[in-house]
Amino acid sequence: MLVSDFHYELPAERIAQEPLADRAGARLLHLDCKAGSWHDRMFRDLPDLLRADDLLVLNNTRVFPARLYGRRSGERAHHLSPQNPASRDFLQGQIEVLLTRQTSAEPNEWECLVRPGRKIGIGEKLYFGDPVELEAAVVERGSFGERRVRFKQTTDFFARVEHVGHVPLPPYIDRADRAADRERYQTVYARERGSVAAPTAGLHFTPEILERIRGRGIEVAELTLHVGLGTFQPVRVTRVEDHKLHGEWYEISPGAARLINAARQENRRVVAVGTTTVRTLEHASQSADDGRVASGSGEANLFIYPGYQFRIVDALLTNFHLPQSTLLMLVCALGGKDYVMNAYRHAVEAGYRFYSYGDCMLVE
Numbered sequence: 001m002l003v004s005d006f007h008y009e010l011p012a013e014r015i016a017q018e019p020l021a022d023r024a025g026a027r028l029l030h031l032d033c034k035a036g037s038w039h040d041r042m043f044r045d046l047p048d049l050l051r052a053d054d055l056l057v058l059n060n061t062r063v064f065p066a067r068l069y070g071r072r073s074g075e076r077a078h079h080l081s082p083q084n085p086a087s088r089d090f091l092q093g094q095i096e097v098l099l100t101r102q103t104s105a106e107p108n109e110w111e112c113l114v115r116p117g118r119k120i121g122i123g124e125k126l127y128f129g130d131p132v133e134l135e136a137a138v139v140e141r142g143s144f145g146e147r148r149v150r151f152k153q154t155t156d157f158f159a160r161v162e163h164v165g166h167v168p169l170p171p172y173i174d175r176a177d178r179a180a181d182r183e184r185y186q187t188v189y190a191r192e193r194g195s196v197a198a199p200t201a202g203l204h205f206t207p208e209i210l211e212r213i214r215g216r217g218i219e220v221a222e223l224t225l226h227v228g229l230g231t232f233q234p235v236r237v238t239r240v241e242d243h244k245l246h247g248e249w250y251e252i253s254p255g256a257a258r259l260i261n262a263a264r265q266e267n268r269r270v271v272a273v274g275t276t277t278v279r280t281l282e283h284a285s286q287s288a289d290d291g292r293v294a295s296g297s298g299e300a301n302l303f304i305y306p307g308y309q310f311r312i313v314d315a316l317l318t319n320f321h322l323p324q325s326t327l328l329m330l331v332c333a334l335g336g337k338d339y340v341m342n343a344y345r346h347a348v349e350a351g352y353r354f355y356s357y358g359d360c361m362l363v364e
Contacts, residue, residue: 001305003237004238008323014358017357024205028360029360031340031361051269055218057273059202062194065166070097070128095114096115097113098112099112099161101226111229123137126149134157137149185203225248230246247300248301249298257284275321282312304329305333308333317362321355340363
């Protein structure tokens with residue numbers, strides 16, 4: 001299967017640059033897979049589109065300001081006093097570091113993406129804040145700008161990240177992050193800190209919409225998957241089957257597992273909010289022969305593309321995704337490739353807003 005099979009044309013003006021003032025004001029493209037049809041609706045219709053015995057599963061991860069802008073030690077660093085790292089002479093060359101996954105707390109090491117990637121080598125020191133609040137050293141180098149960095153010990157690391165960091169808006173949002181993005185690029189049910197990108201299907205929910213859903217008797221379960229490279233990593237191969245997905249940390253509580261397994265046993269639908277929720281549920285079912293979801297935590301690296309047989313998820317609420325992305329491939333696996341790609345073309349023609357701050361679709 002070719003990656004190019006998942007390409008579609010998208011005019012730049014269809015990419016949402018700003019969130020709607022009303023979270024629940026987005027459009028919703030409703031895909032009825034069995035009928036092979038779709039209908040243009042609004043997100044506010046979701047509570048009525050769900051079945052009264054559905055189980056809705058949310059990803060409660062919380063985005064943190066994981067994009068750090070700083071300075072790197074330059075060629076002249078060995079001539080200057082390391083006791084004064086805040087010196088503009090000592091720090092040469094602005095750099096951008098996107099923290100993607102914490103690999104250990106002691107020492108405090110992170111996988112990250114750096115720019116400019118080619119220039120930052122092992123042993124280089126990186127400094128963030130003015131005056132400097134965080135200091136890191138590069139300890140491992142990977143491809144495509146990937147690095148492992150070790151931060152100098154501090155007792156209030158995340159407080160400092162919150163102070164000097166920026167909201168990690170995706171690169172297709174062609175503007176700097178703003179103070180309002182700290183709240184808006186976050187679901188209303190976000191609790192567990194750790195993501196570098198929002199589970200965007202959840203951005204449309206409001207407390208009122210969730211209350212309407214529960215008011216219909218629909219059960220709601222939560223799990224956690226911290227969005228990292230596995231979700232937004234570009235596909236750099238020609239054949240879909242050759243792509244390898246990065247692992248992302250997840251956790252499913254015993255209570256959530258009981259709700260999910262009860263729904264499956266009773267032949268009730270499991271409706272996933274977001275592709276991250278889908279991957280977590282399906283990954284957690286892989287070790288059980290009976291298709292049950294196991295509680296616990298670990299690394300989810302399940303790559304879902306057409307041909308995959310779903311064990312847990314019956315329906316999906318999701319935003320519109322980039323061409324040739326693993327997220328689009330997952331949606332095609334659930335809804336059918338030709339059907340979903342045709343629906344995407346309809347969404348383009350009908351003026352839907354795309355990507356993180358855009359509209360959404362319900363695939364069932």
